[in-house]
Amino acid sequence: MSANQHQIEPTVFAARRRTLAEAMGGRPVLLMGHRPVPRNYLANPFPFRQDSTLLYYTGVEEAGAACVIEAGGHTTLYLHERTAADALWHGELPSLAEVAATCGAEEARPVTELAPGDYATLPIAEAAANAHASSLVGRTLDPADVLGTGDRTLLDAVIAQRSTRDWDEVLAMRWACFASKEGHVAAMEATRPGTTDSAIQALIEGVFALHGMGTAYPSIVTARGDVLHGHATGATLKRGDLLLVDAGAEGPYGYASDITRTWPVSGTFTPRQADVYDAVLAANEASIALVKPGVNYQDVHLESARVLTAALRDWGLLRGDIDGLVEQGAHAVFFPHGVGHLLGLDVHDMELFGDHALYAPGRDRSDQFGLGYLRLNRDLEEGMVVTVEPGLYWSSAILRDPALRERLGDSVEWVVAEQWVGLGGIRIEDDVLVTADGSDILSEATPKKRDEIEELVGSGLPPKDRMSPADAKCQLPEVGVRG
Ligand code: GLY
Ligand code: MN
Ligand code: MN
Numbered sequence: 001m002s003a004n005q006h007q008i009e010p011t012v013f014a015a016r017r018r019t020l021a022e023a024m025g026g027r028p029v030l031l032m033g034h035r036p037v038p039r040n041y042l043a044n045p046f047p048f049r050q051d052s053t054l055l056y057y058t059g060v061e062e063a064g065a066a067c068v069i070e071a072g073g074h075t076t077l078y079l080h081e082r083t084a085a086d087a088l089w090h091g092e093l094p095s096l097a098e099v100a101a102t103c104g105a106e107e108a109r110p111v112t113e114l115a116p117g118d119y120a121t122l123p124i125a126e127a128a129a130n131a132h133a134s135s136l137v138g139r140t141l142d143p144a145d146v147l148g149t150g151d152r153t154l155l156d157a158v159i160a161q162r163s164t165r166d167w168d169e170v171l172a173m174r175w176a177c178f179a180s181k182e183g184h185v186a187a188m189e190a191t192r193p194g195t196t197d198s199a200i201q202a203l204i205e206g207v208f209a210l211h212g213m214g215t216a217y218p219s220i221v222t223a224r225g226d227v228l229h230g231h232a233t234g235a236t237l238k239r240g241d242l243l244l245v246d247a248g249a250e251g252p253y254g255y256a257s258d259i260t261r262t263w264p265v266s267g268t269f270t271p272r273q274a275d276v277y278d279a280v281l282a283a284n285e286a287s288i289a290l291v292k293p294g295v296n297y298q299d300v301h302l303e304s305a306r307v308l309t310a311a312l313r314d315w316g317l318l319r320g321d322i323d324g325l326v327e328q329g330a331h332a333v334f335f336p337h338g339v340g341h342l343l344g345l346d347v348h349d350m351e352l353f354g355d356h357a358l359y360a361p362g363r364d365r366s367d368q369f370g371l372g373y374l375r376l377n378r379d380l381e382e383g384m385v386v387t388v389e390p391g392l393y394w395s396s397a398i399l400r401d402p403a404l405r406e407r408l409g410d411s412v413e414w415v416v417a418e419q420w421v422g423l424g425g426i427r428i429e430d431d432v433l434v435t436a437d438g439s440d441i442l443s444e445a446t447p448k449k450r451d452e453i454e455e456l457v458g459s460g461l462p463p464k465d466r467m468s469p470a471d472a473k474c475q476l477p478e479v480g481v482r483g
Helices: 010-023 052-058 084-090 096-103 127-137 152-162 167-190 197-210 271-290 297-314 322-328 402-411 414-418 450-456
Strands: 029-032 066-069 075-079 107-110 220-222 242-246 260-264 385-388 391-393 425-427 430-434 439-441
Touching: 010 052, 010 066, 010 096, 010 152, 029 052, 029 127, 052 066, 052 152, 075 096, 096 107, 167 197, 167 260, 167 430, 167 450, 197 220, 197 242, 242 425, 260 271, 260 425, 260 450, 271 297, 271 385, 271 391, 271 425, 271 430, 271 450, 297 322, 297 385, 297 391, 322 402
Parallel strands: 075 107
Antiparallel strands: 029 066, 066 075, 220 242, 242 260, 385 430, 391 425, 430 439
């Protein structure tokens, strides 16, 4: 879904391409866009999403688009020819010249004229367009190996530009965060025992749609927060459950927001839930307080690990000194993921480019359970946007894992910890812009104080009264008895 409440001036895209052309020393660059991906037959595709690098340099969201950038940033856009049949089925599209004007491209041609050439290019995620780009450059581009099969100079230039956000990008992300806040607040207001996780998800995504936005990633709406990427199943929410909602709208030009809040279905945290919530919130705030240029993001992660380890030790679930436990990775039994990631045009920004984009030279991924899931290990720079999303989870699978039990031994009170299973999980996730001397929390308007959340939960109409009949039980018609 396109939601260009904010128009980026064509000169901005042209300037980004000039910077790229300069880094390439005049070598022509091919940026290929995605094609629609079929679900079950060709004319029934998944919702379309453009390649993020093409979006960054052109903002063109049209399927099947491509561009070639030459010396000085001279750009030729390639688009499908407009036909009467397309206009009949899909509506009339702007002309090729009109699309070129939106991004300041010098020329626009039918995509059938895109000829093979000695282009620098990068693999992209969508298979058909990636195969087309491979045939144009005469070698196999592999999205699972962008560093190995893409052009290294181009890759480094794109990573350098896409790592930090300019004014237009921050504005687009603020819009996305605004819609996400509206969705989360509506969901809190509508939550009560008896409604379903999928009704809450429908409500959130409906609110995004009211703002002209879709989702930046599949929403996580579940009372089983311990399943990290669990999704709504239609389960009825019960008093005593915690509802974990990780849902972010995708704003203008494809910019992501990524926000998690966790709240009690009943409207009141139990004393144990409140303790866990306060510990996760303390970790979230302590990590955010560290965010500023020059700080290693791994230290932002370790700060959350320390705060959570202290709480786990107070509750009798960990044993030992805090730094030793963190070094050993004992906290990861309960906080198994990294504290977050870069955020931009992709929700895990530039994850397609692998650790070459996300780990600084000389820093390798840890093979320790937990730390190995840290998605970013670079020094923060002004203009980066990162998420800060600590959480605590009680997963039976992890608590019973023989390898972890063997390695961590007495550092974890395994039997006591198992008694906490059923609490699920609590995560609190914010989107944080690195500023010149600190940070600006783009998701700040989404409530996260415990008393604010308790006041909001259940205070509005349930989903079925807000958006009937989405929450109504499916009523089968009377069909009689088989004769
Ligand atoms: N929503 C996916 C994540 O938080 O990383
Ligand atoms: Mn995230
Ligand atoms: Mn998230």
